[in-house]
Amino acid sequence: MKYLMHYLQTDMQKVILMGILAALMIGLSIASPNFLSITNFTNVLLKVAIIVIIASAANLLMITGNFDLSVGAVLAFSGILHAYMSKHGVPVELSILITLIVAMAWGGVNALTVSVLGINPVIATVGTLFIARGFAFLIARWDGGANIMMGLPRDFVDFGRDPVFGLVPLAIVVMVAAVAIFIFIEKRTALGRKAYAIGANLKSAKLSGINTVGIVALLYVLVGLFAGLSGVLQTSRVGLASPTVGKGLEFDVIVAIILGGTSMLGGVGSTFGMVLGALVVGFTANGMVLLGIPFYYQTIAYGVILIGTLLLSQKFGTRAKA
Amino acid sequence: MQVQSKLMSLVKNQNFVLLLIFIALNVYFASATKSYFQVGNYFNMLTQNAALLFTAAAATLLMKTGNFDLSTTANLAFSGVLYAILAGMGLPLTLAALITLAAGSCFGVVNGLLVTRYDISPFIATLGMMFIGGGVALLICDGQSVRNGLPANFMGLMRSEVLGLPISILIAAVGVTVSWIMAEKTLIGKYAMAIGSNKNAAALAGINVDRVVMGLFILVALCASLAGIMTASRIGTGDPRVAEFFFMDVIVAIMLGGTPLTGGRGTVIGTVIAAMIVIVIGNGLNMLGILVFWQTVIKGVILIVAVTINEKFSFEKLRDQATPSKGDAGAGNGQTMEEWSLRRGNIL
Amino acid sequence: MTRTSDTIIEIRDIKKSFPGVKALKGVSFDVARGSVHCIVGENGAGKSTFIKILTGAQPASSGEIRLNGEPFAPYHVSDAIAQGISCLYQELNIVEDLSVEQNLSLGQEKHKFLFPKRADNLDKARSILANFDESIKLSDKVSNLSVAQKQIVEITRALVTDCSVLVMDEPTAALSLGETTKIMRVIERLRDSGMTIIYISHKLSEIFEIGDSVTVLRDGEMVATQPLKGMTQTDLVRLMLGKVVAEQYIPSTGARDETVLEVRDVSTRKLRDINFDLKKGEILGFYGLLGAGKTEVAEVLFGHDCRGEIRKDGNIINMKSERDALRSGFALVPEERREEGIFGLLGIAKNVPLMNMKTVMKNGLVSGKAERDLADKYIDMLQIAASNRNHPVALLSGGNQQKVVIAKCLNRDSDIILMDEPTRGVDIGAKQEIHNIIRDLANKGKSVVVFSSELQEITGLCDRIVLMYDGKVRETIENGENIDTDYILDVVAGKEA
Amino acid sequence: DKIVLGKIPYTLEHSYHQSIVEIFADHAEKYYGAETIVVDGQANSDTTLTAVENMISQGVDAIALHSPDIGMTATAVAKAHAAGIPITTTLIYPESKNAPHIAPQEALSSHRMGVVATEQWIAANPDKPVKVAILDFGGFEQVVALRTAPFVAGVKSIAPNAEVVAQQNGFGNTVKSMEIMLDILQANPDVNIIFGANDDMALGALAAAEQLGRGQMDNGVPLTEVIAGVDGGENAMIKIFDPSSSFKLTHGQVRDNARAEVDTMVAMVRGELPMDSWMEIPTLSQEIDYWNTSLAGAQRFLQENFSFDGSLEELLSN
């Protein structure tokens, strides 16, 4: 009981998110007869999976006080690269491997500019965004079109579509794994502890001998890796690689993270909260399409949820107010 | 002696590097394509980007306080559509513009309230408003651009000239100058800087932080709204999907110009030069006939390189690095209790 | 000395609670016009909280304040300023990115349509500033000043404002003797000109020097308000802590013959040819006035660039970064705890192990139990006052934050511990504890270097004392029973011997 | 002197527009020795107008504009005319109607697709009432006029009781369309005719259907639904001629459009055509579907319009 009270006090935002989620579930099951079904939940999870996979790494990155706006572009680039290589004779496994390495290299570029050179993450990662996105289009063009679909080998799509153990789609398995890994990192490893420390006070962290540059760099590389992995999963599932995918994904990722209670300045936040944030966004979008509401209301709803959740947690959260 | 020290301080100025980059780009484009270095082309660039220039200049003041506005694109689209709707209803254009500005400034009021009164971080508050405003813009015109019943002089605003200069350039010049005066000559600039550098200190010094921030949010919203009116009058229609990347351009210009996201530093001049760099690159690459995808790549590279040069190798920085100083990392990382409560989720 | 004895401020039953903490539990006292009214109490007693309420920086939960007989409930700092209450807060509240001049007038500028008018009190500011430290120019950017200089700028700012009540929360914590004395003189002058001053300090000598009456807070409650005349230091300490502490130099028990550190001809832009040795089990003190270069020495030993030679255990070491220094066996308690020491958002338990994660790891993983045990160990050892070990450190009082920083550093278990102003802003009870800890460390064979601008701390604690002046080591002396403080003051003030 | 033609495509992010630019430049070079300058409009009226202005200041001889917006088109045409530069529009024309317009007859083909799709569905599933789902670009009126409205009209001409149960913005994007179509099919499992306002969206809809175990035909006999798109690129064509996939119809026109643009522009430059009078130059947007188009026809279509150099048959066989 005491623990519960404590939880309510410190993690109001998560409680509110759970409340919203519950309200969504109840409301939608009443409003739409087709809401409560395994396929629908699978659909929502599949959609949310891409966001959550990237956000699990990006969340810890944001806890250090940094963020990455290039994830959408890296995702598109990776999808295209993987498709391009697979189409031109590289075995799918090898192609995935190379793609992931290249995706980490994109993360490496961010690591270099932001962490090593100390360039502001907004500009630096927007720069990467432009470059990666530009090359995504160029690769598709070199392949002779605006996207790559034809001539992809069978096992290219099988990778994304075959369920694991014949049950669960791969993307969902990867999502669960990513979340588990990062909850573990966050709770049980020195890396997690140090990431929080870096976000809480960079200077203190340096003076305490924490390898601030290295840790932030590592997280950028991981975010790149996860963005690449998402790109591979997505292209395989859709069976088509398009350089236009993932536009605005960076905002989806950041919104999920922030809804979950992570501070953009770093120091606080949790993977679990991020998952809740992503689910709220995912189910809202799902519900609105189920109910046939035009897309601009969806945009508005997105904004209202974002601001509303924070207002609510502001109001009910017991916060040390100055 | 005097001249020399003046010169030195110019060279040490961060904006000097930006200016060099700007000049270099101009020289390159002028030599690479004959259609670039022409008065008409410069007029074009300025007219096309007048709104960006004055909005970025005003938003520099806001960014100096450590706040920023992502909802400018939404505001621009909303205002353009609203202006066209009002004009199409037969309202006199001046009245339509005034009503639009009033409505557009509501973005600033809401942003400001969320940030100051409810302690929501500017990122979240204005991102939320970006979604909401963008949705509303589409909603009021049902997703279709507004052009029915527009009066003949609907585009008059952007067509008229004063003393041979397109009016949009004049508006930009006036807007930039006003922001510059506010930043450099009035207390607003100083207060903005103080708020961004150390909000607590500013508040404890008796500055009404909330009022300054609120005022600047409204100022930026007014600029974005005016930008919407100008864009509508330029393209001759109220288009809800216009200028998608306006907010990004504004923020990139400000940050490239030397104002960090956390505020406390920055100059309007720097922003304007940086904005001109971004504008010139876009125009020049088009003139060179470079494939749009390569343009994207080149823009990214230039962005990273420019900001690296600006942040790492400007003369001012080199001098600072020579002095082992312990004060530099401090800004923005202070940890008073007040700040803590702010940060715990509110600053997001 | 003309003193009107009427009351300027009446405080009635002020209460303030924060989530989980009752910071003030009903404080009532009167402040006499034209007096210097001191407030003392342990760290976390609620002094700063009270000041914030008085000056409108925070609202009270309940209670009433009357100013000149009128109810006074400032909603914002500017309300208090408008009523003639000017305040110098405990934590540095200065805008790094502005110049000294801009800081001095911040928030108080006279203006016409927001265009500032030329300040007329600039000359006054300049002369006050020059009185303290001539090297500070009005055009300097504040971020280029040292901590102490920033503090002086803040004091000057408080002094140039026209006010009838001046509140000062530990103005001298960062200052050395010279400046402190000057501030004492200024305060006396202001009081004589009729100003009321509310003064908070952990340095009791200051309280006795200038105070007229004192209010003692303990744990949010008011213990006493009484005139200082006739009180002794012991009386005051007893009121504050409920016990008596006395401090005097006790030499460390170790042998002190093994040299662990030799510093030879170390120079930086500020330091010139620094030479000294450090023995095993020794407490070495660095003393000097503001800007003498103490912090700079600490930084050099903690991995900053320098010329010259540093030998540890006889081997030359070459440190390029803080991490190198830590690896070479140094640990630092930095001067600015808020910016360099604590992780404010994190709880105590997460702060403590950060310099040495191994102490909470089991099989390569962080063990929650080890973490809790470690935190409890230090909370107990250093008597950190916190409601629980997950209490975010930013919400602790200044002195307790300092203890967390020390705990973090002790946990590193380094051979050589550098402590820059280890007890700044720490109450005298806690200071005693910290000193005991330092002595313990030395007795266990660690070497401690203490950099302090407080002479009492240096003479009460250190075995040997390095006297610095203007970036140079003037002299190194042995501490002992009859150490000549006047001589020390002459040396560090640069007087030729 | 060499003629310089300015071409402003809607956005180069889609293969349709990439192809049009390619054929345009080819044709201009081959037949008229003219040079082509391409500036991307990036699907944005602001950027597109900027491109027009810059081309005017560069002094091109004529401009071919594919604008995203009707109102802006009028402005662009007026600006070009004021500078004495001939301009053509395509798909989206200004209400001012004062310049030649290349008009692909999309509405006809969209209508016909509606008819064919419905006929096929009803023939195979006479007992299942027709339910239509549409993915569009979020309310662009031109898309309504040329694609979605005629398609629905075509459907209704066969099945008067047909119902549009869902219409959402697919953002012209395969992945987004797939996600949205999953939700649509969840809410309306009885949807049996799906129209994507371009092939990318139709492909997204197909991917969604496939994930749900639908998207299938029995040798061209509709089992689960019929999907139609627009453009006719090779990605779509492969699905259309795969007898087991439910994406079966599309229409498009690239070559004739591009050529008509170039021919009109050059004629205006040479003074053979007035530059400021309305003229509609129709081109056929060829309807292609599994049931009525031969593989050879499709192969030819791809070659002519998308510079396709492979063999459709070969692609289909593996």
Ligand SMILES: Nc1ncnc2c1ncn2[C@@H]1O[C@H](COP(=O)(O)OP(=O)(O)OP(=O)(O)O)[C@@H](O)[C@H]1O
């Ligand atoms: N914003 C806040 N939120 C929560 N607790 C607070 C806050 N501010 C102060 N406290 C708590 O109130 C108590 C009183 O703190 P205060 O800063 O007034 O102490 P102090 O007497 O000034 O101590 P010191 O001598 O160390 O400066 C402490 O326990 C502190 O942790």
Ligand SMILES: Nc1ncnc2c1ncn2[C@@H]1O[C@H](COP(=O)(O)OP(=O)(O)OP(=O)(O)O)[C@@H](O)[C@H]1O
């Ligand atoms: N951030 C800084 N930038 C520039 N100069 C500095 C900075 N910090 C200190 N200095 C200067 O370096 C000199 C030595 O400073 P240091 O901090 O080592 O002195 P100190 O003896 O520790 O005194 P204190 O801490 O009391 O100021 C001083 O003259 C000071 O003005």
Ligand SMILES: [Mg+2]
């Ligand atoms: Mg205090």
Ligand SMILES: [Mg+2]
């Ligand atoms: Mg010092």
